[in-house]
Amino acid sequence: MKNNHDPSSPHSHATRRAMVVIPTYNEKENVSQIISATLAEQASIGTFELHVLIADSHSNDGTLQIVEDLASADHRIHLLDVQERGIGVGLYKGFHHAIDELAADVLFEMDADFQHNPADIPRFLKKIDEGYDLVVGSRFAPGSVNRMPWYRRVLSVGANQVIRVMLNLQALTEITTSFRAFTKELFLKVDPDTVPWQERSFIFVPVFLVRMVEAGADATEIPMTMHPRVRGQSKMIYWKYIRDIMWFSIKSRFQK
Ligand SMILES: Nc1nc2c(ncn2[C@@H]2O[C@H](COP(=O)(O)OP(=O)(O)OP(=O)(O)O)[C@@H](O)[C@H]2O)c(=O)[nH]1
Numbered sequence: 484m485k486n487n488h489d490p491s492s493p494h495s496h497a498t499r500r501a502m503v504v505i506p507t508y509n510e511k512e513n514v515s516q517i518i519s520a521t522l523a524e525q526a527s528i529g530t531f532e533l534h535v536l537i538a539d540s541h542s543n544d545g546t547l548q549i550v551e552d553l554a555s556a557d558h559r560i561h562l563l564d565v566q567e568r569g570i571g572v573g574l575y576k577g578f579h580h581a582i583d584e585l586a587a588d589v590l591f592e593m594d595a596d597f598q599h600n601p602a603d604i605p606r607f608l609k610k611i612d613e614g615y616d617l618v619v620g621s622r623f624a625p626g627s628v629n630r631m632p633w634y635r636r637v638l639s640v641g642a643n644q645v646i647r648v649m650l651n652l653q654a655l656t657e658i659t660t661s662f663r664a665f666t667k668e669l670f671l672k673v674d675p676d677t678v679p680w681q682e683r684s685f686i687f688v689p690v691f692l693v694r695m696v697e698a699g700a701d702a703t704e705i706p707m708t709m710h711p712r713v714r715g716q717s718k719m720i721y722w723k724y725i726r727d728i729m730w731f732s733i734k735s736r737f738q739k
């Protein structure tokens with residue numbers, strides 16, 4: 484381990500706490516492995532103490548019990564049962580809980596199903612250390628690896644282009660995948676009334692990024708690796724996501 488700090492000791496104010504918020508619904512096949520793979524990255528991180536918060540929508544497949552057991556044995560593992568369905572509810576309440584109750588300084592959003600690779604986490608934190616307050620993992624940044632099937636790539640290119648063109652958001656190439664790190668201060672600048680966190684579709688993910696940019700983020704992108712889901716069921720409902728992206732983009736265009 485590079486730093487002198489023992490990650491199993493209680494929170495020290497000398498070290499910044501990075502909370503990886505992972506939304507889950509019925510992820511019993513993935514949840515314990517994603518937690519251990521994430522915490523294993525502590526060994527490659529100098530000045531941050533890595534924690535994980537599982538923000539679960541009251542899964543009925545045993546996910547809750549698995550995380551409860553892990554959390555009782557390791558103070559770096561946290562569970563929030565947000566009760567309602569929706570990735571936005573999970574992430575948004577998770578971020579607030581991480582700041583208000585768990586002393587988080589830096590927040591991550593990352594999926595539970597290994598489509599995002601926890602091994603990328605140290606590179607996000609390096610950029611935070613350089614002074615950026617928003618680091619976006621991008622499948623379109625040079626050096627990224629995207630192993631998704633062709634129809635998913637077409638969808639992601641289309642969705643990103645629609646948002647970038649309609650909102651004139653050329654600085655970022657990736658708006659739609661949920662692998663990002665940002666500071667607590669930036670999160671608190673975003674007006675909750677402008678973010679559709681209660682929507683059941685995945686529209687929270689792009690809109691939340693747009694709102695952070697509008698709040699004045701000092702943003703950068705890094706290449707990331709993306710793989711298809713191997714275990715567990717997808718919760719993405721494509722037609723709802725496409726409909727919501729089109730509607731958000733059109734509304735934003737004409738409100739400008
Ligand atoms: N808290 C919460 N998390 C959710 C909900 N729906 C999905 N998630 C989580 O959000 C993340 C992304 O969901 P996925 O189903 O993997 O969506 P996707 O990656 O677009 O689709 P696939 O590529 O098919 O996996 C996963 O960690 C899910 O467990 C929900 O209703 N509540």
Ligand SMILES: [Mg+2]
Pocket residue numbers: 594596598712717
């Ligand atoms: Mg997935």
